[in-house]
Amino acid sequence: MSQIMILKRNFIGVLALLAVFFYAPIVYSQTAPPKTETKSKLFEETATDSDYLMAIEKAGEVLESAHNDTEFDGNSHRLFGEIKGTQSKLDLILASLKGANPNVRNQQMYRIVLKEIEQELDEQNTAINSRNLALEKIKSRVIDLRKDKTLMGLLKDTVRRKQFKQEFANLKKRYLSTDSLMTKNQAILNHNKRLTVERKIAVSNALITVESKLEKSGISMLKKEYPVLWSTSDSTAKKIVGKNIKAKIIIEENVAEYYLSYRAGGLITLLLLMGLLGWYISRNLKYLNSNAHAENLSQLNFKYINRGVLIPVAVIGLNIAVVSNLYAPALFIELIQLVLLGLLTVLFKNQWSAVAMRNWLLLLVLFFMLCFLDLFIPVGFMQRCAFIVINILGIRYGFVQIKTLKDQLYIKGFFKWATIIFIGLNALSIFDNLFGRVSLANMLSLTAFISLTQIVALSVLLKIVLEIILLQIYTTRIKRGIEKIFDHESLSDTLKRPFIIVISYMWIIVIAANLNIWESLRTGLGSLLSHPNTIGSITFTLGNIVLFFIIIWVAHLLQNYVAYFFGEIDDENEETINKRQHSKLLITRLVVLISGYLLAVAASGMPLDKLSILLGALGVGVGLGLQNVVNNFVSGIILIFDKPIQIGDVIDISSESGRVKSMGLRTTKINSSNGAEIIIPNGNLLSQNITNWTYTDNFKLVEITAEVTGDVMPEAINAIILESLESMALVNTTKVPQIYYSAISDGKFKLQIKFWCSIYRTEETISSARQVLFSNFKTKGLTLSS
Numbered sequence: 001m002s003q004i005m006i007l008k009r010n011f012i013g014v015l016a017l018l019a020v021f022f023y024a025p026i027v028y029s030q031t032a033p034p035k036t037e038t039k040s041k042l043f044e045e046t047a048t049d050s051d052y053l054m055a056i057e058k059a060g061e062v063l064e065s066a067h068n069d070t071e072f073d074g075n076s077h078r079l080f081g082e083i084k085g086t087q088s089k090l091d092l093i094l095a096s097l098k099g100a101n102p103n104v105r106n107q108q109m110y111r112i113v114l115k116e117i118e119q120e121l122d123e124q125n126t127a128i129n130s131r132n133l134a135l136e137k138i139k140s141r142v143i144d145l146r147k148d149k150t151l152m153g154l155l156k157d158t159v160r161r162k163q164f165k166q167e168f169a170n171l172k173k174r175y176l177s178t179d180s181l182m183t184k185n186q187a188i189l190n191h192n193k194r195l196t197v198e199r200k201i202a203v204s205n206a207l208i209t210v211e212s213k214l215e216k217s218g219i220s221m222l223k224k225e226y227p228v229l230w231s232t233s234d235s236t237a238k239k240i241v242g243k244n245i246k247a248k249i250i251i252e253e254n255v256a257e258y259y260l261s262y263r264a265g266g267l268i269t270l271l272l273l274m275g276l277l278g279w280y281i282s283r284n285l286k287y288l289n290s291n292a293h294a295e296n297l298s299q300l301n302f303k304y305i306n307r308g309v310l311i312p313v314a315v316i317g318l319n320i321a322v323v324s325n326l327y328a329p330a331l332f333i334e335l336i337q338l339v340l341l342g343l344l345t346v347l348f349k350n351q352w353s354a355v356a357m358r359n360w361l362l363l364l365v366l367f368f369m370l371c372f373l374d375l376f377i378p379v380g381f382m383q384r385c386a387f388i389v390i391n392i393l394g395i396r397y398g399f400v401q402i403k404t405l406k407d408q409l410y411i412k413g414f415f416k417w418a419t420i421i422f423i424g425l426n427a428l429s430i431f432d433n434l435f436g437r438v439s440l441a442n443m444l445s446l447t448a449f450i451s452l453t454q455i456v457a458l459s460v461l462l463k464i465v466l467e468i469i470l471l472q473i474y475t476t477r478i479k480r481g482i483e484k485i486f487d488h489e490s491l492s493d494t495l496k497r498p499f500i501i502v503i504s505y506m507w508i509i510v511i512a513a514n515l516n517i518w519e520s521l522r523t524g525l526g527s528l529l530s531h532p533n534t535i536g537s538i539t540f541t542l543g544n545i546v547l548f549f550i551i552i553w554v555a556h557l558l559q560n561y562v563a564y565f566f567g568e569i570d571d572e573n574e575e576t577i578n579k580r581q582h583s584k585l586l587i588t589r590l591v592v593l594i595s596g597y598l599l600a601v602a603a604s605g606m607p608l609d610k611l612s613i614l615l616g617a618l619g620v621g622v623g624l625g626l627q628n629v630v631n632n633f634v635s636g637i638i639l640i641f642d643k644p645i646q647i648g649d650v651i652d653i654s655s656e657s658g659r660v661k662s663m664g665l666r667t668t669k670i671n672s673s674n675g676a677e678i679i680i681p682n683g684n685l686l687s688q689n690i691t692n693w694t695y696t697d698n699f700k701l702v703e704i705t706a707e708v709t710g711d712v713m714p715e716a717i718n719a720i721i722l723e724s725l726e727s728m729a730l731v732n733t734t735k736v737p738q739i740y741y742s743a744i745s746d747g748k749f750k751l752q753i754k755f756w757c758s759i760y761r762t763e764e765t766i767s768s769a770r771q772v773l774f775s776n777f778k779t780k781g782l783t784l785s786s
Helices: 002-022 027-031 049-071 074-098 104-148 149-156 158-163 167-220 240-261 264-290 295-298 310-324 329-348 352-374 382-403 417-433 438-479 488-513 518-530 542-566 577-605 607-624 627-642 682-687 714-726 759-779
Strands: 532-535 540-542 650-653 656-663 667-671 677-680 690-692 701-710 738-745 748-758 783-785
Touching: 002 518, 002 701, 027 382, 027 532, 027 607, 049 104, 049 149, 049 167, 049 682, 074 167, 074 240, 074 542, 104 149, 104 240, 104 329, 149 158, 149 264, 158 167, 240 264, 264 295, 264 310, 264 438, 295 438, 295 738, 295 759, 310 329, 310 438, 310 532, 329 438, 352 438, 488 701, 518 542, 518 748, 540 542, 540 677, 542 577, 627 656, 627 667, 627 682, 667 682, 701 759, 714 738, 714 748, 714 759, 748 759, 759 783
Parallel strands: none
Antiparallel strands: 532 540, 650 656, 650 690, 656 667, 667 677, 701 748, 701 783, 738 748
């Protein structure tokens, strides 16, 4: 009511202003008594025509700007579209709530969606209020025109007002247009505000209903819902049972259909990402096929993506869908689980033994029957007995048949815990079912089977992800001309460690969500991590600290593993190493580390003023004791960008020599010829003279001293030497070998043979050259000693 009174009062004020503008009484100047002139006309304040024109122009500008500001902008039209979208969502969920199955999963989904709608309505109501306030400010700008003394004086002066008749007509036209638009838009805002208030009331009532059902469900799970099994009897006719099944199928379909429309954006995004991943895998496989290298994937122990791309990518997407839709209705999540298990069955075909495959199919049948009973069969004696039979078969399965599945999986460590959970939950389900706690028994049964099937699916997911990474490494190496099969087993063991943490998290939250405790765990953990703690003048939360260390860990993980995406591994061949690529890789690692640390500091929530104090204290420490560390760090950055040496170079520094194995931000590792690894601080590399044998190319000039005995001319000796060297693949023939004679006598020649070869195979090339030269001279009847 107060809002309406304010609007009426403002409207009356505007009408009064309009009356003052255009209907000021002409008789005012005629009936008013003449004033006595007390001041000299020399000092009298008078307005000129220019002043009046400026006042009228100013009023026109105010009315024009008011008209423009009253128009709804793009954000306002977007707001009205969101209001319509919220209405359609609310209509769908209210319709679903009327005949909804009292399934706990469905009720949780309703609660989450209703809370989101409630938040949307609050935001929309706030936006409408801000636009109403903006309209009030626009009105006040128009009303403030009454304070313009020049304009008001002109309105009172009937003689002068006639001179500006056209200007006043234009001013009136602008005013009426602005007033009409403002009235129209204010009515639209008030209408939408009324709708949001009505919808908020409807959402509040729906939330009360859902919370009540969830509360009853929670109580019924812990208390006796039905009589004990041996005192239960079913007297329901089969036709009625059939109708109940059809009714439940329709209800569950409607709920799942609504959820699909509600989560359409996220599901489409996931679909697009999986399509992009499938294209990426197909491109690498196509390249290997076109270059006749696809058959080598079997040597990398590939099981899935070499047999097709669609099913492995679908397995990844469905695993993500299970974890990202924790509050999905029962039908939706159980259908995803069944489709996922069906795709796994296709992957396992011709891979698993006959016994393992038979036991896997039995598990699928039991799971399907369990889902059907839970979703569509009303609770009764037959339904409870069927659950108990499935539980008994599940316990037997866990003790006898489950071992055959374990032997076929890539990771077996979690399977022991999955087996314990599977057997334990089935046993608890039987006990609860017998004594009337049916809802709890059904929930435990489903969780038992999902915990087992999900660990199988996550094991396959891990194997597929590792195969994708190995495929990228192998394809990149083939593009670089490296056909050697690398040690994929040790590399897979290294790569799978962080992924095991991820799939462990996915498995735990799936189990917790099916036990309906994930929301409580998440809320409790969230409140613990977000609780502010104060030490002195610094306030922090445990969540910020945890996030800080997680980001640092991920940054170090990425900088360690980023080389694999460039096709680089530890056993890189010396002659095929790509120095330019290694330089890019070092820069990438540096950027990843710096970005990670900056992001971690930002995520920690540490105030910049406190950080500056910390950096100041750190600067003192650097000046006192960390100058060598900083020197090596800065030297590492200089080495990365200046590139006096690169990974793969053969260098001599001080008394050490060898091949550069790796370059870090603090130290550089060198492999010496005797197998030792020499670690040199980067500061020492920049402060000493370095001999880089491979700065421009990988070839070295080597020398063989030889003595030839026999009746021969120097020209013939030269021809034999050149012919021998040209026949050797290890010798670089692009540069002409050099032959020098240090002594010549009758039948005896002392000479030096110099030629170019790969610096990485110097000793091998010299040894081969001596053998070839000896054999060729001997066939000519000459003796060579070297």
